[in-house]
Amino acid sequence: MISLTHLQRLEAEGIHVIREVVAETERPVMLYSVGKDSAVMLHLARKAFFPGPPPFPLLHVDTTWKFQDMYRLRDRVAAESGMRLLVHHNPDAMARGINPFDHGALHTDLWKTEGLRQALDLHGFDAAFGGARRDEEKSRAKERVFSFRSGNHRWDPKTQRPELWRLYNARKGPGESIRVFPISNWTELDVWQYIQAEAIPIVPLYFAAQRPTVERDGLLLMVDDDRFRLRPGEVPVTRSIRFRTLGDYPLTGAVESTAATLPAVIQEMLLTTTSERQGRAIDHEAGASMEKKKQEGYF
């Protein structure tokens, strides 16, 4: 008898979900954010369709404010996978010069939420894979693997379909689309262990190194390029830091760390006392804010 480990079973489930979507939808796309969860999801897709490439493109809804390391890995990984990479920039946000320094919440709203809607509508995608996990946040615990969105990309928690056994109902009306989460049942530890077991490439920023930083509003920010606006009196200080999540560099808090290898990162994660999303400025609002954002179409 061959006994399957929890990672093998999670992998099998993720591959099954990805194949179901390809079998039952017209134009699927994989949202690729360059983070570790995206890396795992993409790896599952490549395994699902081997020896061919996954039969759908990657979509990066970009804000132009990601870390430079992220852009480098994105382009390399897309080339290796043999998949088409689509990069979308919200032209409106671009024209108005929306940026994280001047525009606060509007920055996320326009570049990410609105940008995602634009990109999906522009290409007519009817199913989009996302790397969200149920353990990230309370409202996610109830999200389905197949999550239906109305014609204007809104999420209604009351009309989600029951999901029994491995049976997913992917039928939808005109204009409706689906968000699909193949790694719903993975935890942060599962993701790390799988990255280690499968030697999946991830952005070097997850590992500790000496980097230029400033401390601002309780977050430790990295000065990733010369667009970073230093406030009066701020002087970048080199610290040994790494990131637990990756987003727009002016909005993503680092942690001081010396964990430079995967086992060390996992060790730190297991012994740490704050949860993963705390590094993201977006989640510091009231308890149910993620749910509100999802109803409006945030991924």
Add this chain to the structure above:
Amino acid sequence: MPSPSYEADALIAGDIDAYLERHATKSLLRFITCGSVDDGKSTLIGRLLYDSRTIHDDQLAALEADSRRIGTQGGAIDFALLVDGLAAEREQGITIDVAYRFFSTETRKFIVADTPGHEQYTRNMVTGASTADLAVILVDARKGILTQTRRHSYLVHLLGIRHLVLAVNKMDLVGYDRARYDAIVADYRAFAAQVGITGFVPMPISGLAGDTITSRSANMPWYEGPTLISHLETVPLDIAADQARPFRMAVQLARRPNLDFRGYSGLIAAGTVRPGDPVRILPSGRTTRIARIVSFSGNQDAAVAGQSVTLTLEDEVDCSRGDVIAAADSPPEVADQFEATLVWMADEPMLPGRSYLLKLATQTVSVQIQAPKYQVNVNTLEHLAARTLELNAIGVANLSTDRPLVFEPYAESRELGGFILIDKIGNATVGAGLLHFALRRAANVHWQAIEISRAAHAAQKNQRPRVLWFTGLSGAGKSTIANLVERRLHAMGRHTFLLDGDNVRHGLNKDLGFTDADRVENIRRVGEVARLMTDAGLIVLTAFISPFRAERQLVRDMLPAGEFVEIHVDTALAEAERRDVKGLYAKARRGALSNFTGIDSPYEPPGQPEIRIDTATMTAEQAAEHIVDRLFALRDEAAFSI
């Protein structure tokens, strides 16, 4: 007192590589917790997360703040708040759906399906139970076995969960009284035998105080059984048992990424597969052998139940999505008529006779469900008579599919015996079902081969058979126009027959009333009769309100493409009511007639009828002429002649 299960911190800090190696080989157990609102279910799950260090300090800080603000434990930590999700339910203090939680110990990762305890319970619990290996049935030690306990036990047993834990909770509130515990366990044993539950593991616990969760409790030295965690860590997994069964894999995708490669992808439902194994493709029955098990990291020597794989076959056989690749010497059955248990999950009740989509493994077919044989009262387990199934109802019915299904009884295979039902118009998942067995009828009733074919009948009459389906509100003018059309066709030498709604209800359908379910059956029978008449070569005209899109589509699907002509006799409700030829609208408005279309029963107008007649701009004669011109123009007729 922490148990060995969680004494990992030292190892993590001291030797992370050793820790990771140990954790790389954990197994996975999915379980469901069942209990009603006050049984302490959320508290127990919160406790499991808390004890397993799944809660981080910042989440704990938020939990403490929430506990003070809206908690039910007088300011002490309210574990229930940890697992409450959506804003609406948080305000109402109830959970409204299935949520999934995760924690792990040294040897296993756990996925917990957390389902709520109010009236939507059946739907949510069935959903949560469908993927679970084990169920924890919570009982409040102060209250003992309740109606809900019976309902939960029946449902988890129905869904085929073989491992049951009877967790007698809140032992702290009954002074850890052994006699109380023993009495509850004895009660449950008697009930379990009735339902057919063959075994369960009882344990006295307190979710709030932590007794018998990770370690034996000093408060109950008399209890010698396992703790909850140790039992969860050691219970055998279904997936291991599945490996011992004959090989089955439903094909998700047949892939041909290049000319040299043709592979079949799917998740192995049962058994083990190796290169060289003889297999049978179903439903076709063709046999071949496994050539390779292809994977990213090279070809594999074997694959087992629970793995997603891509197989190549030795011969080029026809095999596509929906087919099942199975062990050649013990293949699953193929049938198109079944008995099944159904769980209804939609606000709109099940309509016998309506055509739904049925998805089982990777097969999607059309299905018609007959009127239920009975409905099960989930509280008393009595069998009740039923004509339909409402939201959360469970019943047993026969069903027939439009194509043969490869299946196994649910009791033998969840993967090939469990199905969902999908509404064809709204696309919602409206129900779930468990196949019992194939009806022998399916094997014994064959189509009688007829020597004079459909085409021969039509050719003799020198016409293309068709169904002119008139639909519209009562009093719209369907019968009047259909009559005029038939007179014209008759004069042209066509062989026709008019089926009129009122006339059919005096004979063939006199046992049917006007409920939604009866309307569906009415149209199904008329559709079948019309189809037989077209087999005989006739042009059939039907005049029925036929208010539902789904049934008109059903009749359309019964006929060859192009033979169903939908004619919408479109009259505004106000105008039909003003005419009120039969005095029915007045009666309906008085309340003397119920389920009247347009008044208290809906009419769903056709989206794209072949012909639309606007009675505001056309007389009946003009309408008839228009229809005949559209359908029987000379040029057209020549093309249609067979």
